[in-house]
Amino acid sequence: MRRSRNHNLPRTRNVWLGRALALAILGSAPKLSALEPVTVFGKPVAFDVTNTSTLSYNVDNRDTRPNQVSTLANDDWGMFYNRLNVLANGGSWQAGLRLDNAWFFDSPNPTQIALDLWQSRPETPGGAPAPVYFRQKLNEAGVELSNRYINWMYPAKYYFTYASPGLELGVGDVYVAFGRGLVLTLRKLDELASDTTLRGARVTGRFRGKDFSLRTTAVAGSLNPLRVDPASGRYLGVDSSVTPGFLAITEAGMPRAIATDFVPDTGDCKTFATCSYAPDRIFGAQAELSHKSAKLAVQASQLLRTTPLSNDVVRSADRISTGSASFELADLAGHGGAYLEVALQDLHHADPTTPKLPLGQAVYLSVNVLAGPLTLLFEGKHYRRFFPLLANISTLRAREFSLLAASAPPTTEALFIDTAYEGFNTCVSGGRLRGDLALSRIVSVYSWAGYYQTFAESVANESCEVSKETRNRVLDTAVGVELRSRDRRSKMDISFGSRADDSDRPLPTDHGTTNVFYREVYTRHTGTWFLGGPFSLELQGWHRRRHQTLGGPGEPWSEGDELVGVDYAPHWTVAAGFSYSTNPAVPPTYVNGQLGYRLSSDSSISLFVGQRRGALRCVGGVCRVFPPFEGAALDLTLRF
Amino acid sequence: MTRLARLIRPLARVWWSCLSVASCFTLLACGSNTPKIPPELLATGGCNSPNYPTGPFGTEEGDTLADACFQGFKDPSKGSHSESSLQTIAFADYYDPSGSKGYQLILINTAAVWCSACRSEHEGLTEKNREYGPRGLRILSTLFQDAHGDPATMRDLTAWVETFDSNYAMVLDPDYQLGDFARAETAPLNLIVDARTMKIEKKLLGDQATVIWPFIDASLAQP
Numbered sequence: 047m048r049r050s051r052n053h054n055l056p057r058t059r060n061v062w063l064g065r066a067l068a069l070a071i072l073g074s075a076p077k078l079s080a081l082e083p084v085t086v087f088g089k090p091v092a093f094d095v096t097n098t099s100t101l102s103y104n105v106d107n108r109d110t111r112p113n114q115v116s117t118l119a120n121d122d123w124g125m126f127y128n129r130l131n132v133l134a135n136g137g138s139w140q141a142g143l144r145l146d147n148a149w150f151f152d153s154p155n156p157t158q159i160a161l162d163l164w165q166s167r168p169e170t171p172g173g174a175p176a177p178v179y180f181r182q183k184l185n186e187a188g189v190e191l192s193n194r195y196i197n198w199m200y201p202a203k204y205y206f207t208y209a210s211p212g213l214e215l216g217v218g219d220v221y222v223a224f225g226r227g228l229v230l231t232l233r234k235l236d237e238l239a240s241d242t243t244l245r246g247a248r249v250t251g252r253f254r255g256k257d258f259s260l261r262t263t264a265v266a267g268s269l270n271p272l273r274v275d276p277a278s279g280r281y282l283g284v285d286s287s288v289t290p291g292f293l294a295i296t297e298a299g300m301p302r303a304i305a306t307d308f309v310p311d312t313g314d315c316k317t318f319a320t321c322s323y324a325p326d327r328i329f330g331a332q333a334e335l336s337h338k339s340a341k342l343a344v345q346a347s348q349l350l351r352t353t354p355l356s357n358d359v360v361r362s363a364d365r366i367s368t369g370s371a372s373f374e375l376a377d378l379a380g381h382g383g384a385y386l387e388v389a390l391q392d393l394h395h396a397d398p399t400t401p402k403l404p405l406g407q408a409v410y411l412s413v414n415v416l417a418g419p420l421t422l423l424f425e426g427k428h429y430r431r432f433f434p435l436l437a438n439i440s441t442l443r444a445r446e447f448s449l450l451a452a453s454a455p456p457t458t459e460a461l462f463i464d465t466a467y468e469g470f471n472t473c474v475s476g477g478r479l480r481g482d483l484a485l486s487r488i489v490s491v492y493s494w495a496g497y498y499q500t501f502a503e504s505v506a507n508e509s510c511e512v513s514k515e516t517r518n519r520v521l522d523t524a525v526g527v528e529l530r531s532r533d534r535r536s537k538m539d540i541s542f543g544s545r546a547d548d549s550d551r552p553l554p555t556d557h558g559t560t561n562v563f564y565r566e567v568y569t570r571h572t573g574t575w576f577l578g579g580p581f582s583l584e585l586q587g588w589h590r591r592r593h594q595t596l597g598g599p600g601e602p603w604s605e606g607d608e609l610v611g612v613d614y615a616p617h618w619t620v621a622a623g624f625s626y627s628t629n630p631a632v633p634p635t636y637v638n639g640q641l642g643y644r645l646s647s648d649s650s651i652s653l654f655v656g657q658r659r660g661a662l663r664c665v666g667g668v669c670r671v672f673p674p675f676e677g678a679a680l681d682l683t684l685r686f
Numbered sequence: 687m688t689r690l691a692r693l694i695r696p697l698a699r700v701w702w703s704c705l706s707v708a709s710c711f712t713l714l715a716c717g718s719n720t721p722k723i724p725p726e727l728l729a730t731g732g733c734n735s736p737n738y739p740t741g742p743f744g745t746e747e748g749d750t751l752a753d754a755c756f757q758g759f760k761d762p763s764k765g766s767h768s769e770s771s772l773q774t775i776a777f778a779d780y781y782d783p784s785g786s787k788g789y790q791l792i793l794i795n796t797a798a799v800w801c802s803a804c805r806s807e808h809e810g811l812t813e814k815n816r817e818y819g820p821r822g823l824r825i826l827s828t829l830f831q832d833a834h835g836d837p838a839t840m841r842d843l844t845a846w847v848e849t850f851d852s853n854y855a856m857v858l859d860p861d862y863q864l865g866d867f868a869r870a871e872t873a874p875l876n877l878i879v880d881a882r883t884m885k886i887e888k889k890l891l892g893d894q895a896t897v898i899w900p901f902i903d904a905s906l907a908q909p
Binding site: 553 | 720723726727728729730732733744745746747748754755756758769772805806807833834835836838839840849857858860861862863865866868869870871872888889890891892893894895896897900901903905
């Protein structure tokens with residue numbers, strides 16, 4: 047058993063351990079200087095080394111609920127998480143390695159969790175006898191902790207690339223982006239600490255004619271997400287039953303499912319409770335023909351799966367084929383551009399009891415118009431049974447990774463929107479028009495309005511039945527202003543928005559019958575003020591008034607985040623954050639402080655102390671759940 | 687060689703500091719602090735029926751389902767929904783090794799008042815029970831949390847069965863005894879169990895009507 051062995055140590059000791067570690071890292075930090083090129087086989091090779099370390103300790107995050115193991119299993123744990131990136135650049139070729147390791151120096155104890163739940167157990171009719179309750183909670187906690195807080199060191203990414211004017215070759219971990227993400231897209235999203243690649247090979251060839259150019263790309267490999275979620279301490283484990291043949295090579299050295307006192311090794315990932323990931327094999331190709339500003343492309347991907355670990359209609363498919371054709375006019379005589387992509391998708395299930403879904407369809411259109419100071423952008427979509435290529439994750443065992451996917455159909459919504467619930471984007475029609483008007487050099491205003499009809503948000507509707515009963519009507523609007531100082535050192539962006547999401551389905555409540563709906567009004571702002579000398583003030587906030595009749599608290603509630611920081615150039619930053627929520631299901635206030643010191647342009651150290659609200663964070667339709675955090679985190683980034 | 691040394695030295699420093707600190711943590715981590723379990727929690731027992739299959743039990747597909755007991759209504763469409771009408775209902779009640787009870791499959795489902803997918807699922811469950819009940823399907827649903835994520839109460843159970851006009855067994859599970867199968871946040875959980883062996887045939891999270899009902903249909907069609 048590889049579980050961390052100490053549990054529930056006195057908190058004071060952890061405080062001192064944290065201080066000791068911080069001092070050790072600072073004391074041993076090397077003098078920062080660029081690495082000089084090294085001669086390899088007579089040719090200069092430049093090395094770039096970046097090391098990022100995080101030391102964090104999580105105390106009670108105040109989310110504890112009666113009888114719920116998971117709300118105690120995320121308290122009182124500490125982690126040292128290190129990411130070492132080494133890049134060698136030999137001109138036409140590059141080689142790189144990212145080595146991740148997570149060490150958990152403190153973690154919760156399953157027996158203590160079961161005892162704590164038993165002691166705080168509310169008196170309710172229909173409850174089980176105390177010994178039965180304790181045994182059940184002990185087992186539940188044991189299983190819950192069996193794939194959390196486990197120490198791992200693994201090669202998160204490695205690659206070799208060669209580039210010449212006509213040919214690009216990548217072996218190892220490669221990124222892919224075909225079209226606008228309907229068919230295949232694997233990229234790094236720093237905002238969400240997400241970095242999913244294809245571990246295999248990518249070949250790109252370029253042919254240039256007199257009036258046209260042709261670019262072809264082919265990729266093949268297995269999906270490779272980051273395996274440790276530092277926010278929850280959960281990891282993705284594979285076992286040999288899901289890594290046959292080629293996958294045994296791509297999964298060499300990666301975290302494995304482990305047997306514990308609570309989880310026996312069954313030899314089959316489907317029933318091995320710490321086996322939470324089975325890599326999919328993905329093949330893709332794209333051909334892109336360009337003539338001046340016009341570009342015509344066709345792209346396709348095929349996802350092959352041997353052992354589905356979840357039974358939903360997408361993850362249980364053993365083959366998902368997706369193809370699209372796109373046409374882009376990047377320049378409409380200097381007045382904008384346009385992009386159109388039409389895609390089809392077929393899901394094949396080996397299980398004969400799963401009904402065959404009709405072919406999925408997607409149409410995405412984007413038009414932008416430039417007319418002097420006015421810029422218009424229209425994005426529209428029409429999706430029917432069009433699903434993201436969800437990774438083969440066991441949502442039961444590693445739900446923190448449940449949003450991992452190899453494609454991201456465009457949402458056409460503002461990047462930060464996090465209220466497109468459930469299967470919103472799989473069966474939807476609608477679009478959004480945004481206009482930006484520059485009133486002067488220092489003032490511009492913008493506004494948008496989006497309208498969507500979705501048929502898979504408030505009901506499960508994989509087959510995409512379009513009817514009044516399954517429909518939600520969504521109106522999303524916003525208006526904002528951007529201000530800049532004449533010297534461009536200060537700027538401010540403030541906006542107000544609303545979202546109304548209604549269905550016709552009645553919902554009985556304590557106060558009578560209403561409809562299933564969601565409403566929101568909000569204001570967002572971000573700004574930087576130059577205060578003179580080396581000082582500037584930074585402000586960032588998002589304040590929302592929300593009402594969700596189903597899935598929310600029932601009554602309207604307010605929530606918001608405000609971050610105020612002072613930058614003392616070139617080294618120091620100090621910030622204080624405050625969050626609040628009137629949702630009775632979560633604590634009312636959160637306070638935190640942050641201190642940062644830049645050692646150089648690429649190296650820095652920062653300390654976060656306090657509380658952070660749990661939230662679903664989305665960037666352009668890619669979302670990730672961040673649990674509430676309370677404690678301290680020290681980050682150190684060094685680049686050589 | 688000098689250049690290589692320049693490359694390796696800073697790396698070595700960083701790693702040495704990381705490893706040495708980690709070693710300190712590992713050393714400090716040793717030692718036993720296992721919490722003591724009060725004797726009253728170590729008693730055996732529960733609701734195991736003498737006629738129920740023996741273990742080993744498990745929570746995955748292919749495993750045998752362990753017995754569990756609840757308080758609830760066997761058929762809420764008949765009789766009152768008061769506390770005095772509550773009955774003890776166990777998984778063992780649905781165990782039918784010889785087929786003498788006419789039970790072939792059991793659909794065990796979890797529900798919570800806050801869970802929109804659970805509500806959506808229960809909107810059609812009464813009709814499905816009418817359709818598949820005569821063919822040998824029994825449905826048992828456990829209500830485990832209220833609208834705020836607190837343990838479900840008698841009031842929640844009564845409101846639930848009246849809202850959805852339930853005609854299948856609906857029980858209270860305030861302790862969330864089915865937590866071994868799935869975390870509360872992932873509700874609804876659906877287990878399709880073979881009544882002749884109490885083996886879990888299918889385990890699904892969420893409202894998966896597209897998958898559940900064709901599977902049940904195909905399973906009931908088998909002799």
